[in-house]
């Protein structure tokens with residue numbers, strides 16, 4: 318029997334592991350521990366660099382222009398980041414779409430995956446596992462093969478055929494698990510005894526990668542933040558990455574406040590919206606339900622308490638939308654020349670519901686996944 322971390326001690330280690338700390342103050346730098354073994358809480362970076370506009374590498378046209386603000390690792394990069402910010406007309410006025418679906422594997426996940434996989438390669442990991450409804454798996458498959466890391470991805474058997482094909486095509490092993498996202502995650506975690514868990518839900522480096530989206534928006538708006546951000550939320554990785562990114566800009570004195578953050582969930586699975594309406598400090602688990610927005614079917618988000626804190630502290634809200642509204646939003650985006658998958662249309666579907674709250678505001682909506690994924 319190999320020890321839990323034996324295979325992580327690769328001979329080609331390029332950088333020391335990143336220091337991690339949980340909310341209760343436990344610390345580690347063992348990349349094999351995907352959550353705190355003492356209190357089961359997610360890890361955070363023990364020491365994250367602060368945002369410094371003078372440290373932006375303006376010669377680099379990817380998220381690595383912010384390398385000085387990310388944990389120090391040699392990048393594994395496919396050119397992720399640097400996505401356009403374009404105006405889109407809607408009956409409520411106009412919003413700015415951040416075209417995250419133009420990432421190398423067609424979803425916003427590539428920002429986070431790039432930073433996670435860069436770290437795994439730097440510390441000598443040879444095999445990584447992940448559970449995913451599709452996009453995170455496809456993203457891991459691409460970055461793992463680029464990094465020379467073997468990848469196994471655990472997906473619910475009902476996940477879209479195109480997404481499963483995309484994962485397998487990049488050389489990763491697809492393991493289909495009967496049951497929902499929760500079942501795939503449970504089976505995947507058993508494998509973390511022998512392989513590193515490249516989890517987009519648990520690994521704090523994933524959020525570091527997502528924060529670069531906020532920094533780009535700030536640069537694209539000429540050194541300003543928008544008034545509001547409307548974002549689909551399952552685990553809420555992009556939502557939290559954006560909130561953390563804007564918070565870093567505020568600490569640096571570059572924006573006056575974090576934009577009002579609005580979370581949008583599917584009516585079929587809305588633990589955050591339910592807790593928000595009830596005034597609870599954290600979501601309680603709900604059934605996964607059935608929806609065309611399969612990318613945000615998350616019954617209990619890992620950082621649910623932080624999601625609710627961000628809503629409260631920024632003057633945001635959580636709302637839910639039905640599949641018919643999502644389909645209508647997807648059609649509207651197609652009419653504007655933008656093809657996105659249903660999960661990505663969720664935030665646009667919420668704009669009519671938020672009409673009063675965002676009237677006259679400059680609103681950014683990240684469009685997270687490509688419509689090519691579900692053709």
Ligand SMILES: [Zn+2]
Nearest residue numbers: 339343353356
């Ligand atoms: Zn702990």
